[in-house]
Amino acid sequence: MYKRTPLSAHQLKPLALFFAALTVSGSALAWQPERPVEFVVTSGAGGGTDTFARTVQSIIGKHKLMDESIIVSNKGGGSGAEGYVYSASSKDDPYKLTFGTNNEYLLPEVGEMPYAAEDLQPVAAMAMDEFLIWVNGDADYASAKDFIDAAKQNPGKMQFAGSQSKDTDQTLVSMIEEATGADFRYVPFNGGSQALVQLAGGHVDANVNNPNENLGQWQAGMVKPLCVFSPEQLPKGEPVYEDKGWGDIPTCISQGIDISEYRMPRTVWLPADAPQEAVTYYQELLRKVSETPEWKDYTTRTVQTSQFLTGDELEQYIDDNAETVRKVFEQEGWNAS
Amino acid sequence: MNNLSLLMDGFATILTWNHLLIMVIGVMLGMLVGVLPGLGAPNGVSLLLPLTFTMDPVSAIILLSCMYWGALFGGSTTSILFNIPGEPSSVATTFDGYPMARNGEATRALTLAFMSAGLGALAGVVMITLLASSVAQFGLRFSSPEYFAVYFLAFCSFIGMSSSAPSKTLVSMMLGLAFATVGMDSVSGGLRLTFGIPDLVKGISFLVAVMGLFGIAELMVTTEEGLSFNGIKSRIRVRDILRTMAELPRYWASLIRSILIGIWMGITPAGPTAASFMSHGIAKRFSRHPERFGKGEPNGIVSPEAADHSAGTSALLPMLALGVPGSATAAVMMGGLMIWGLTPGPMLFITRPDFVWGLVASMYLGNVVAVILVLSTVPLYASILRVPFAIIGPVIVAVIFTGVYQVANSTFDFWLLLFFALLGYLFKKLDYPVAPLVLTMVLGHRAEEAFRQSMVMSDGSLTVFWSNSLVTTIMGLGVLMLVWPLFSRMLGLRGWRRRLHRQQPQASKPATPDSRP
Amino acid sequence: MTHNGISRYSMEIATALLTGGIGLAICYGAWQVGTGWTPSGPDSGYFPFWIGVLIVAGSVVNLLRTIVGHRHKDEIFLDAARLKSLARFVLPILGFAVVSLLLGLYVGTTLYVLFAMRLQGHYAWWRSLASGVAISVCFYLLFELVFQVPLLKGPLEHAFGIY
Known part of the structure; x- marks a missing residue:
């Protein structure tokens, strides 16, 4: 039942080399993986990044986009630092494709990390995950405006649950405070699913989970979204709960919270000194993945925006994103140095 | 009973x-994965995920959940035979399972473990079938203070009177807590106690510690004794398996109590590891013969195993009913659901009843299949003990090293393993108890996290731990567990007599692992 | 070491010093990240610091109990014969760790099983070697092919094109 047949791959190799020698063309010189590629996942099994990496793996397998096999290894220790340290320490190894989010460049900002953001080079960003304000399904707030007003009445009393400390969630909560003048209390739980349970159980007042993290519970009416941090409303789709769907959620900026966009990129990295040809190879591979119907299905189902960025565009995006977040870090005094 | 007809479907x-x-x-x-110390259930299930991409969701979840059952059973096997817990949750099984196997009753120990585990799992599934939604709602009432209270209770029911010097117990307990705090501190978002070593960022793996403390250290003591497992020359007969099965009803009290503990800990979700420790501790505390524990007491095998499996099964309930993972393995399965195109959550019962009830039905069948399969392997496993030590010893060491490497692909862990082996060897020879170290290492970090989250939520006020009836009750139970030995001693002289017995010829069997807390 | 082995007295002292040293290291590490009690609960190093303090305190008590109480003075921790059989077991393990770091786990396993069987069981060379190779091959089939988890590999496997 195991499909991997390394023997036949080895038997084919001399043959392939022979043909390569016959046709000394440009494409034969291009970089190709010659042994199994390791997908380093910077979250535990079952996390958002894990689903991202495994979806890519399943698409590559299904469409046979790569000849070599893929080994997925979860290294989610230290909020993902474990995975980044692991690939950063393998200086030029093009066989360690690392899957993460913007925490690659945010983690070294807030804590002394045994790796620097520059130790890895970005290969591609494949999707943008949205953020929303969620409250308990039974809460009285009809809109985000109500919620913020209520928070202003009780400064420092309303609690936001989030995944970790000084992460994307807490950054966003600080930005909301800055934009509205309200004062919240942020409680770091371990991961988005914990933050969800605490909200569904009514132990906290709100969270800023990604759509996919709360979808199942919204369907059941246990939690409800108030607004989404994107410049325009999400695409219309099937109704999720009581004839309301993703497309019906107002943007936060229309509710008087002056944050037009806050998203988390789903990113792929290689060690900084990996050869440029390998980077190009993986960019092509991931581009092909992002063009399959299965990828579209994944982004629709998880309510992410499919957005394929590479090269200068990606560098620019990372610079801007890091700049925005850095400002919040400085304001809150979270910087490591 | 609508649920029953759905179950029939x-x-x-x-x-x-x-x-x-x-x-x-x-x-x-799953059994293979459970027997190999480094892999474990969550890893094993995620290794199988790629195979399920092309399957239909019902077949896929049957494959994964059955692998989970197999892994839970496999983990107990190595605990009993080699004192190497294949899974964190089977650590408590080593306390009595390994001594029993060393006394020449490997078949009995394995059969007891598998049968009580199977019963525990079935009880968990019955609970899921009958009470799914109402019990799941109860789980929602747990927030950080309640979690802390549950961990506190688990501590208190396990830590108690010990034959070791109190200062040695203290050092062991605190070392466990200290090892657990290394790495990322999720409440402040910073690293601590890593001393600039990159390999410590991920923390000290519990599995690495256990493989050193129990596995290699045990082998070192055995080597000293003269290169053999004692008393393993017993014959293996199918009749022994049947006789042990007939013996099982005698432990009904332990079984029922452990199943209840397991189900409760699985839902809340403190998890199977805490459940098995707690169950073993309570069984000892309320036993008429606590001095027999740690030397191969049948109740000491039945209790942790039944609790472990009922908790492991119940941990799937939050996943089905609420869409939140109750354990690491459940988290992997939920990831699988998303890849197969399902949305985990309460609505799954309505949108895909075939899937949910197919899974529940497969839990019944899968566990029966698992019990039959593992029982049929008992003679095989028990015969491993007949292989000369000079062969099996090196093989175990090699398996441990590969296991340690698989935990995080880190060679630094080899040195950690050797450090823990040295520590375990010294502790064993110098009468330091090892069990408190292991317990605090599992629960300490989570207890600290829950405590500090509670502090953030309550503005640093300790009153949060008796702020509602639920948390007050659990904390009260914990305190009760803590003072129980004192209490029972005051009630009569029974405790004194017991202690006198304990002073008697204890040194007759120096190689028996001192696993009493 | 006395003429008939290591005394338990000295091992008790050594272990107390070891655990005390770990305790001190933990206090120091905790002190680096802050050990206070902030308005929103304990600091990152608060618990580790006091845990470290308790370890040191417990170790000091253990040390004093041994020295002042003259405990275990005449007990033998390890006599010469046992030390020898222990060394036969532990030294190959150390070698295993070092060789695995340099040459990978497969070569390490083969050599380790070979020497361990030779030293402990006095098996014939060929039998020991055959067992070592067999176990490595089993590991390869099981881990690399069935479960697809890579083990540490060294220059030898790379020369054969196995990564």
Whole structure:
């Protein structure tokens, strides 16, 4: 039942080399993986990044986009630092494709990390995950405006649950405070699913989970979204709960919270000194993945925006994103140095 | 009972030869994964995920859940035979399982473990069938203070009177807490106690510690004794298995108590590891012969095993009913659901009843299949002990090293393993108890996290730990557990007599692991 | 070491010093990240610091109990014969760790099983070697092919094109 047949791959190799020698063309010189590629996942099994990496793996397998096999290894220790340290320490190894989010460049900002953001080079960003304000399904707030007003009445009393400390969630909560003048209390739980349970159980007042993290519970009416941090409303789709769907959620900026966009990129990295040809190879591979119907299905189902960025565009995006977040870090005094 | 008719539909869905074959394969792969110390259930299940991408969701979940059952059973096997817990949750099984196997009753120990585990799992599934939604709602009432209270209770029921010097127990307990705090501190978002070593960022793996403290250290003591497992020359007969099964009803009190503990800890979700420790501790505390624990007491095997499996099964309930993972393995399965195109959550019962009830039905069948399969392997495993030590010893060491490497692909862990082996060896020879170290290492970090989250939520006020009836009750139970030995001693002289017995010829068997807390 | 082995007295002292040293290291590490009690609960190093303090305190008590109480003075921790059989077991393990770091786990396993069987069981060379190779091959089939988890590999496997 195991499909991997390394023997036949080895038997084919001399043959392939022979043909390569016959046709000394440009494409034969291009970089190709010659042994199994390791997908380093910077979250535990079952996390958002894990689903991202495994979806890519399943698409590559299904469409046979790569000849070599893929080994997925979860290294989610230290909020993902474990995975980044692991690939950063393998200086030029093009066989360690690392899957993460913007925490690659945010983690070294807030804590002394045994790796620097520059130790890895970005290969591609494949999707943008949205953020929303969620409250308990039974809460009285009809809109985000109500919620913020209520928070202003009780400064420092309303609690936001989030995944970790000084992460994307807490950054966003600080930005909301800055934009509205309200004062919240942020409680770091371990991961988005914990933050969800605490909200569904009514132990906290709100969270800023990604759509996919709360979808199942919204369907059941246990939690409800108030607004989404994107410049325009999400695409219309099937109704999720009581004839309301993703497309019906107002943007936060229309509710008087002056944050037009806050998203988390789903990113792929290689060690900084990996050869440029390998980077190009993986960019092509991931581009092909992002063009399959299965990828579209994944982004629709998880309510992410499919957005394929590479090269200068990606560098620019990372610079801007890091700049925005850095400002919040400085304001809150979270910087490591 | 609407649920029952739905369950019958579930059985109708899964009762095909194809699905039964998948069950057998899943259980067997799971047993293999459970026996190999580094892999473990969550890893094993995620390794199988790619295979399920092309399957239909019902077959896929049957494969994964059956692998989970298999892994839970496999983990107990190595605990009993070699004192190497294949899974964190089977650590407590080593306390009495390994001594019993060393006394020449490996078959009995394995059979007891498998049967009580199977019963525990079945009880968990019955609970899921009958009470799914109401019990899941109860789980929602737990927030950080309640979690802390549950961990506190688990501590208190396990830590108690010990034959070791109190200062040695203290050092052991605190070392466990200290090792657990290394790495990322999720409440402040910073690293601590890493001393600039990159390999410590991920923390000190519990599995690495246990493999050193129990596995290698045990082998070192055995080597000293003269290169053999004592008293393993017993014959293996099928009759022994049947006789042990007939013996099982005698432990009904332990079984029921452990199943209740397991179900409760699985839902809340403090998890199977805490459940098995707690169950072993309570069994000892309320036993008429606590001095027999740690030397091969049958109740000391039945209790942790039944609790471990009922908790492991119940941990799937939050996943089904609420869409939140109750354990690491459940988290992997939920990831699988998303890849297969399902949305985990309460609505799954309504949108895909065939899937949910197929899964529940497969839990019944899968566990029965698993018990039959593991029981049939008992003679095989027990015969491993007859292989000369000079062969089996090195093989165990090699398996441990590969296991340690698989935990995080880190060679630094080899040195950690050797450090823990040295520590375990010294502790064993110098009468330091090892169990408190292991317990605090599992629960300490989570207890600290829950405590500090509670502090953030309450503005630093300790009153949060008796702020509502639920948390007050659990904390009260914990305190009760803590003072119980004192209490029972005041009530009568029974405790004194017991202690006198304990002073008697204890040194007759120096190689017996001192696993009493 | 006395003429008939290591005394338990000295091992008790050594272990107390070891655990005390770990305790001190933990206090120091905790002190680096802050050990206070902030308005929103304990600091990152608060618990580790006091845990470290308790370890040191417990170790000091253990040390004093041994020295002042003259405990275990005449007990033998390890006599010469046992030390020898222990060394036969532990030294190959150390070698295993070092060789695995340099040459990978497969070569390490083969050599380790070979020497361990030779030293402990006095098996014939060929039998020991055959067992070592067999176990490595089993590991390869099981881990690399069945479960697809890579083990540490060294220059030898790379020369054969196995990564």
